[in-house]
Amino acid sequence: MEIKINKEIRNYKETIFFGLSMRQFVCAVLAVGVAVSLYFGLSQIADRETVSWVCIVGAAPIAAAGFLHYNGLTLEKFLWAWFKSEFLMAGNRVWKSENYYLDATQLEVKKRK
Numbered sequence: 515m516e517i518k519i520n521k522e523i524r525n526y527k528e529t530i531f532f533g534l535s536m537r538q539f540v541c542a543v544l545a546v547g548v549a550v551s552l553y554f555g556l557s558q559i560a561d562r563e564t565v566s567w568v569c570i571v572g573a574a575p576i577a578a579a580g581f582l583h584y585n586g587l588t589l590e591k592f593l594w595a596w597f598k599s600e601f602l603m604a605g606n607r608v609w610k611s612e613n614y615y616l617d618a619t620q621l622e623v624k625k626r627k
Contacts, residue, residue, distance in 0.1 A: 540580065553565055
């Protein structure tokens with residue numbers, strides 16, 4: 515009998531249902547729910563092929579949210595970091611060094627005059 519043990523303890527992922535983590539399982543259930551609701555909502559309006567493509571396009575991002583990881587970040591953390599870097603904190607940053615010693619000595623020289 516052989517039991518696999520991760521060399522790095524932080525790489526351990528607990529599986530809940532069908533070999534999926536809780537996050538993956540919840541996202542999969544939500545994706546199925548969205549696909550079913552889109553199917554029943556649009557089946558009277560459009561033809562079957564169009565409805566099936568809408569179901570796939572509607573459910574894919576939700577399903578992907580449970581499985582995607584980039585540099586250790588989940589999808590929503592990655593999107594928030596991207597949004598902050600591109601919009602909230604975008605632009606040139608000018609870094610100026612401050613010499614506290616020089617400021618203190620100039621202040622002291624001004625006091626003596």
